[in-house]
Amino acid sequence: MSDSIIRLILPGDSRFSVVLHASITAVALELAELGYLTDGTALADEIYLAAHEACMNIIDHAYKAEPARFVFITVQANAANRTIEVVLEDNGRAYDPHAQEWPPMASWHTHQTCDGPIYVLDNVPEPDIFQERGRGLYLMTQLLESVSYQPRPNNNCWHLLKRY
Amino acid sequence: MNGYSKADIHIHTNFSDGLHEPEAVVNYVVTHTDLRVIAITDHNTIDGARVAYAYWQKHRDTFANLEVIKGVEVSSAHGHILALFIEEDIPEGLSAADTVTAIHEQGGLAIAAHPFTHLLPFTDFHGIGRQIGALPLDGVEARSSVPTELYANWITAVYNRRHANHPALGSSDAHYLTMIGKTFTWFPRETAADFRQAVENGSVRAGGRVNSPVVVLQVMRHLLRRRELPVFLPFDNQHRHTAAGLDIQVRRLRSANTAVLTCQGQLVRDNADLLNKEMQRLLTSQISDLLVDLQQIKFIDSAGIGALLAAFKRGQAAGGRVAICAPSTAVRRTLELARLDRVFPIFDSVEAALQAAADQAKSEVGKAEKIREVS
Helix, strand or coil: CCCCEEEEEEECCHHHHHHHHHHHHHHHHHHHHCCCCCCHHHHHHHHHHHHHHHHHHHHHHHCCCCCCCEEEEEEEEECCCCEEEEEEEECCCCCCHHHCCCCCHHHEEEEEECCEEEEEECCCCCCCCCCCCCCHHHHHHHHCCEEEEECCCCCEEEEEEEEC | CCCEEEEEEEECCCCCCCCCCHHHHHHHHHHHCCEEEEEEEEECECHHHHHHHHHHHHCCCCCCCCEEEEEEEEEECCEEEEEECCCCCCCCCCCHHHHHHHHHHCCCEEEECCCCCCCCCCCCCCCCHHHHHCCCCCEEEEEECCHHHCCHHHHHHHHHHHHHCCCEEEECCECCHHHCCCEEEEEECCCHHHHHHHHHCCCCEEEECCCCHHHHHHHHHHHHHHHHCCCECCHHHEEEEEECCEEEEEEEECCCCEEEEEEEEEECHHHHHHHHHHHHHHHCCCCCEEEEEEEEEEEECHHHHHHHHHHHHHHHHCCCEEEEECCCHHHHHHHHHCCHHHCCCEECCHHHHHHHHHHHHHHHHHHHHHHHHHC
16 A cells, blocks of 8 residues: 655746656555556656646745745655545635636635635636646646635635545 | 947848848848948948848838848058948949049949958959048048958957048957857947948947957858768758757758748746747748647647647638658647647658648649640
8 A cells, every 4th residue: 555645835937847757656656656657657647737837826926026935845645545636736826717817716615624725626627728837736636636725714725636 | 239230231131142042141240239320331342231121111010129231341552441331333443543533423432342361362342542641531441350351340449540540440340140240340329320420420339349250160061061061051941949958950941932940948838938038020021831749849838839739820811831750659649639730731751741742832733734725
């Protein structure tokens, strides 16, 4: 049973996302070595693309105009459920799905909890082929089983789940 | 120097023995130097200067910080003389005095080019020497960035100070893009009219430095390269940008209005803007077809995709074509996921893309001929 966990604290800058890539690849390759997966690198590339998009979203929204802030990342494999989870937390401004032009509010599905709402992204419509911005969330839903976001004071959290 | 601007008044193009098209010279000046005034001075022909001038006029709002002066480097019987602010060719082979008169008749400025050059006796490269003391010149090129001029510059400056006291100008005598603006003339204020006024009242100063012989070696290397790759212009049309993990090498192809952008590294949010700007710049400078070579790109994200789409839209609006070449498996998968494969032509290699373009051009010619036959 392999349940590796990697925790990272990365500066909000795409130069450091190679570290994230390496971490996800390491976790996926371990699973592949143990026989849970056939192509570890391909899976890692998919998860990394999604996690990178989430990271860029944090930099653009939570840390807008605030450079040198950190993204707290946990990469976790769960062999029993056959999943890899990536959790990205930040302590910047909360991302407000209501205030965004894209994706439309209909693509979110909201759960109310005692800890505030959890937004689950389930069906982002395919963006217009010539739309230049706002493809990140679409790519994330295409790549992953589940994408959810929980805004909390000082601890916003993106939760990405990939089943293999 | 505060309130002063730079001018380079001795630049050659491929209308004489320079290596680059006049347009390439103007583009280079705008993108790589802080010159406010340039003069295109080909040997005994004003045509190159006319082309550069027309190109600058056409894109005047883009080149707002630059002015182009038409000029000629006239080979008089006694040596080379620069004629600036003229409209027609000056006959070659006249005596130095007659040449200066002819230039003044056209309302131009006569400037002695590299008067005391001496190291290349076997070429046509020579100046009018001591005659600078006797002729009614408007200025003397007292600092030239040609490496052989290292000490001729000094002789010129000293002789000019003692015997003539003409305004001393600096200019690059560039035959080759990277030499442009190495040596220049400081003048007060910024326009070509200001420059002219400054020469006339003597408030100009030579600035910049002389090129090292290494530059000559560079030129020779690129000449050799040109012989090997006749399709490509030498490295003027190759340049390179790097930012945040992305390296873009741009190569213009002479044959078609095509540029190949070879990208290396990762194409992500922090550097997508660089690619976007570079493609935008190319699409506004006579390039209609862009081939983006993604072979060396390991990773592309949604911002990178956005940059490609922006270029695609702009290219299409301009009647051109933007194609992607040789994406790696991972990048191709991302492009397919974003449905870009439906928008972009994706080729397996740059050669395949060029071949496809050539075939298409051929078939269009064929069609046109057929239509002509029918009618």
